[in-house]
Structures are given as C-alpha cells and as structure tokens.
Amino acid sequence: MKVAVLVTCINDSMFPDTGKAVFRLLRRLGVDADFPEAQTCCGQPMVNTGYLDEAVPVVRAFADAFAGYDAVVTPSGSCAGSARHQHGLVARRAGEPRLAQGPKVYELSEFLVDVLGVTDVNAYFPHRVTYHPTCHSLRMLGVGDKPLQLLRAVRGIDLVELPAADECCGFGGTFAVKNAETSTAMGADKARHVRDTGAEVLVAGDNSCLLHIGGVLSRQRSGVRVLHLADVLASTEEDA
Incomplete structure (x- = not known):
C-alpha cells in the first residue's frame, strides 16, 4: 500500500x-x-x-x-x-x-x-490523561471509540473519562472569530470539565481544538497541558 x-x-x-x-x-x-x-x-x-x-x-x-x-x-x-x-x-x-x-x-x-488492524502501538506515556473527541471526528467521520482503544493500550497511562466529552469545545474554525463570546463560554465549560478530571494532559485528535482549549487552560493557570493523540502514541520509554 x-x-x-x-x-x-x-x-x-x-x-x-x-x-x-x-x-x-x-x-x-x-x-x-x-x-x-x-x-x-x-x-x-x-x-x-x-x-x-x-x-x-x-x-x-x-x-x-x-x-x-x-x-x-x-x-x-x-x-x-x-x-x-x-x-x-x-x-x-x-x-x-x-x-x-x-x-x-x-x-x-x-x-x-x-x-492496519492495531490498537497496541507499543507506546508508553505514564501520565493521567483525559480525551476530548473533536466534533468532526465524532460526528462527520464517526471514529467512535477508536482513539480511546489506542489510548487504553498505552503502557503507564492513567486514562480518565471526560465529563460531557461529546460537547463542542467552541472552536469551530471561523465560528470562534465570528461568535467570540459564545466560543469563549463553550471553551470555559470544556476547560472546567477537563480540570474536574484531575488530568495532567488533555489529548485530542485535532490541534485546532487543543489550541482553543489549551488557551483557556493556560489563562486559568490550570497546569494542564494539551497534546495531540499522535504525540502520545509515538511516545516510548526512551522518551520518558
């Protein structure tokens, strides 16, 4: 292929x-x-x-x-x-x-x-993580729990459920520009749910959404960092 x-x-x-x-x-x-x-x-x-x-x-x-x-x-x-x-x-x-x-x-x-038919990609990521399913992956593509299957197989990970995970973060590309106040409010809700998990790291499959949520978390000085799914799956013990 x-x-x-x-x-x-x-x-x-x-x-x-x-x-x-x-x-x-x-x-x-x-x-x-x-x-x-x-x-x-x-x-x-x-x-x-x-x-x-x-x-x-x-x-x-x-x-x-x-x-x-x-x-x-x-x-x-x-x-x-x-x-x-x-x-x-x-x-x-x-x-x-x-x-x-x-x-x-x-x-x-x-x-x-x-x-490829794999869920265990031999990754190692010893951190408390929560996952945000982005709107396009969830609704347009229907990826379902595939990202979670991959994360569950990561060695060392402490994966915790995100409350109201399927709610939009408020980014939505130009939506965040045209409807800034609504976007900010939605981002604040998402950030609150992330903080409630006690996670060290928020993971998602789109850096655009992580840019938005991460900005809110950073301004709140939450201490939570954001990371793309690919970065977690590519991590090994050598990176720890």
Missing part, C-alpha cells in the same frame, strides 16, 4: 512535532509513508465560510499532490472530514469529478485501527 501523510496547515505552521510523531509512529508499525511536498491546504476554511469558488484551485492542488496514493493519513478529523465530504461539493461546483476521486483520506486513529 502506497501511503501519504497530510500533515495539515496548522500542524505544519504551529505544531510540527505532531507531524513528526505521525511519521515515527507509522514507521514503527512498518508503514513507510511519504510526505508529498506539493501539499498545501485541504480547502476547509474556504468551504466553511462559503467561498466554494475560491476553494476550487486549492482542492485541485490537493488532488494533484496526492494522486497515485492508495491512502492518505492525517492527524486531523477536521481535515479528513473536509477531504471526504467537502471535496465532493467543490468538485461538482467546478465540474471536475476527479477532484473527489482520489485516495481515501483517513484520520489517524481510523487508519491504525481499521486499516
């Missing part, structure tokens, strides 16, 4: 260690994935705000960058959801069906559990 990694814009610009963690993890599992250097944005910001015409060249660039691969893996339910559901909208608008006919894009936990 020829596999490529969509690192995503936010990870490339703000969380490069997450992209590196994905490659370390896949190589540990015997997957020699590529990083197509022509990759840019998946087009989600444009589609979400109604700029479908402006999204056409971006989605066209995406299709070209990942042409010829059997699967694309990304550490983002949000971007995987965009590729699997929004690219079809853009393709129909542009009259270019091929834009939605490329390789299937998998969120990281989907690829590990459904494609």
Whole structure:
C-alpha cells in the first residue's frame, strides 16, 4: 500500500512535532509513508465560510499532490472530514469529478485501527490523561471509540473519562472569530470539565481544538497541558 501523510496547515505552521510523531509512529508499525511536498491546504476554511469558488484551485492542488496514493493519513478529523465530504461539493461546483476521486483520506486513529488492524502501538506515556473527541471526528467521520482503544493500550497511562466529552469545545474554525463570546463560554465549560478530571494532559485528535482549549487552560493557570493523540502514541520509554 502506497501511503501519504497530510500533515495539515496548522500542524505544519504551529505544531510540527505532531507531524513528526505521525511519521515515527507509522514507521514503527512498518508503514513507510511519504510526505508529498506539493501539499498545501485541504480547502476547509474556504468551504466553511462559503467561498466554494475560491476553494476550487486549492482542492485541485490537493488532488494533484496526492494522486497515485492508495491512502492518505492525517492527524486531523477536521481535515479528513473536509477531504471526504467537502471535496465532493467543490468538485461538482467546478465540474471536475476527479477532484473527489482520489485516495481515501483517513484520520489517524481510523487508519491504525481499521486499516492496519492495531490498537497496541507499543507506546508508553505514564501520565493521567483525559480525551476530548473533536466534533468532526465524532460526528462527520464517526471514529467512535477508536482513539480511546489506542489510548487504553498505552503502557503507564492513567486514562480518565471526560465529563460531557461529546460537547463542542467552541472552536469551530471561523465560528470562534465570528461568535467570540459564545466560543469563549463553550471553551470555559470544556476547560472546567477537563480540570474536574484531575488530568495532567488533555489529548485530542485535532490541534485546532487543543489550541482553543489549551488557551483557556493556560489563562486559568490550570497546569494542564494539551497534546495531540499522535504525540502520545509515538511516545516510548526512551522518551520518558
């Protein structure tokens, strides 16, 4: 299987260690994935705000960058959801069906559990952790408990349940900009639930959501740090 990694814009610009963690993890599992250097944005910001015409060249660039691969893996339910559901909208608008006919894009936990058939990735992370299921991974992709299956198999971890876990954190891309007060209130609720668990680390599958929740937790001086699922799964005893 020829596999490529969509690192995503936010990870490339703000969380490069997450992209590196994905490659370390896949190589540990015997997957020699590529990083197509022509990759840019998946087009989600444009589609979400109604700029479908402006999204056409971006989605066209995406299709070209990942042409010829059997699967694309990304550490983002949000971007995987965009590729699997929004690219079809853009393709129909542009009259270019091929834009939605490329390789299937998998969120990281989907690829590990459904494609590779593994839940124990030989990770070690001796910390008290709680997990936030991001909206796109939960509702658009339907990943279910796959991230939790992977976390439960991590050696040394103390995984605790997050109250009201399925509630949105309030980020929602441009929602946080257009509805700042509502977004802030939702983020405060999520941060309160995180603090109630007594966790040292909040884990999620999208760094965009962690950026939002982490900002609230930081301003509250909670002492809770945020970390992407890939970073936890890539951790070993050597990193401890």
